[in-house]
Amino acid sequence: MHRFIIVGGGAGGLELATRLGDRFGTTDSKTAPRAQITLVDRNPTHIWKPLLHEVAAGSMDPFTQELEYAAQAMWHGFEFQQGELIALDRATKRITISALRDDEAGEVLPQRELEYDTLVIAIGSTTHFFGVEGAQQHSIALDTVGQAELFRKRLIAACMRAEHFAPEPVAAGIDDSEGPPVPLGSLNAPRIQVAIVGAGATGVELSAELRNTAHVLSAYGLHKLDPKHDIGIVLIEAGPRILPALRDTVSTATAELLTKLGVSLMTGETVAEVSRDSIRTASGKTIRVDLTVWAAGIKAPAILSQLDGLPTNRLGQLIVRRTLQTEADDNIFALGDCAACPWPGNERGVPPRAQAAHQQASFLFKAFERRMNGKSLPEYTYRDFGSLVSLGRYSAVGSLMGGLIGGNMMIEGLFARFMYMSLYRLHIAALHGYARMVLDTIAHWLRRSTAPRVKLH
Structure with a gap:
């Protein structure tokens, strides 16, 4: 049987494994499976990554939305292996995945090698801290459910703490050393201040969701703070406007709505340093913070640049042709955020969006059907909806x-x-x-x- 291995169970990887399993892996009384499909992921469960801002704000319980990979594999005719990709040997067509360890039980599964005929890499992206001092140590990213849950718990703890402990005298919100204080400062400063670095889709969505969370926590009696004035939300963007990847009209309309929600927007401000209780910008402003979320950018996981000579770009993404095959190996494909895929007629490549991963998974499913029948591969073209x-x-x-x-x-x-x-x-x-x-x-x-x-x- 043809051996497919898909590394990464995000939106694209899981959809591809499910469709391949339904078509080629499922057995019944009349037909035998035509392929062996294996999905590899370091986590046991899947959640749609665009929803992580709702998990962080508490408006979605991740445990009611998570999907067990093992269950999905059983239902749809593929196999699941839990582990992290750590090595690739293109000559022998093998990948190595890490051992699985438990904090209490120790090593649960050993390091393993898996053989493939077709390999699909779909391991997504990770947070890019751009080398900013203290950013990785003192801010929370939203790459995983664990990080989103950590932020939610710290937010509730900060609200409860602020109600029962007296604030520092005249705690400034934002201090501008080159001019008069920004309105968030002095006696009108919020008791709690959440800073979100990066005003892309994740930062903007989280800021809006947090304003709703502040009101709900107050309504349920977890704190008696004023949800709009005592809980400040600051959105910091290095570019001249929020949502820089979208059209001006969308950015302007969003800025107006966020302002009505009481979110403070700081555009044109590059973060130079993050500490436990403050953020310093390159222009000299200091922002007092209780919690910092880093949503300023993404990059490909470091392992991609170590995969047996597969070419990567400056962001660490695997460079693929329009067939989604890597430049160095026709038997290795990549999709989603970790793939640098050309977009004909556009200077930039296919953007790292969920809709792109979904389209590429659908494309590869049809392409692999052709490949299994000995036909040539088609070319993928991104459609922006x-x-x-x-x-x-x-x-x-x-x-x-x-x-x-x-x-x-x-x-x-x-x-x-x-x-x-x-x-x-x-x-x-x-x-x-x-x-x-x-x-x-x-x-x-x-x-x-x-x-x-x-x-x-």
Whole structure:
């Protein structure tokens, strides 16, 4: 049998493994499997990464949305191996994955070698700290469920602590040494200040979601602080505007909505240093903080530059052709954030978005069908269907259907929020089918109707 190995169980990798398993791996009484499909991931469960800002804000319980890889493998005719990619031998067509360790039980699974005929690398991206002093030590990234949960717990603890302990005298919010104090300073300073570095989609969505969380925590009695004035949210962006990757109209509309929510925007400010309780910018401003989230950029995992001569770009992404094959090896493919894929007619490559990973997974499934039948591989072309940014429970903003109508249609409000949530539902449908997606949606609604709007513990 042909041996497929897919490393990385994110949106693209898991969708590809599921579809390949359904087509080539599932056995029944009439047909034998045509391929062996193995999914490798360092975690035992999957969660859709664009939802991590909701986990951090407490508006989504990750344990009700996580998908067990082993269960998905059993349902859809593929195998799951837990471990982290640590080596590749292209000559023998083998990968090495790390041992699995438990804090209490020690080594659970040994280091293993797996043989492949076709290898797909889909390990996503990781946070880029750009060498900023103290950023990695004193801020929280949102790459994993564990990091998002850590931020949520620290936020609740900070709110409870601020209510019961007296604040420092005249604690400044932002001090501008070159001019008069910024309005967040002096006696009007918030009791708690959350700084979010990076005003891309993750930073913007988190800032809006946190404002809602502050109100909900107050309503449930976890603190008696004023949710708008005592809990400050500062969004810091090095560029001239927030959401720099999106159109000006989307950026402007989002900035207006965030301002109405009481989020302070600092654009054109490059962070020079992060400490436990402050942020210093290159222009000389010092921002007092209780919690810092780093959402300023992404880069490819370091392991990609160590994979037996596979070419990478300056961000560490694997360079692939339009077939999604790596330049050095026709039997190794890459998709998603870790792949530098050309986009004909555009100076930049395919952007690192969930919709791109979904498209590439669908493309590779069809391409592998052709390959199994001895046909040549087609070429992938990215289709931009627009971008949506969530601004809380009832609102979103963005451009829609850019790839369909040759332009961009600006949308916002409840309709935009509905379209944003439908993206996640389409991901669920790709994994389970539309019937189970509908049942999952109903079950999710029933859970929300009997649970607090924010995870409180």
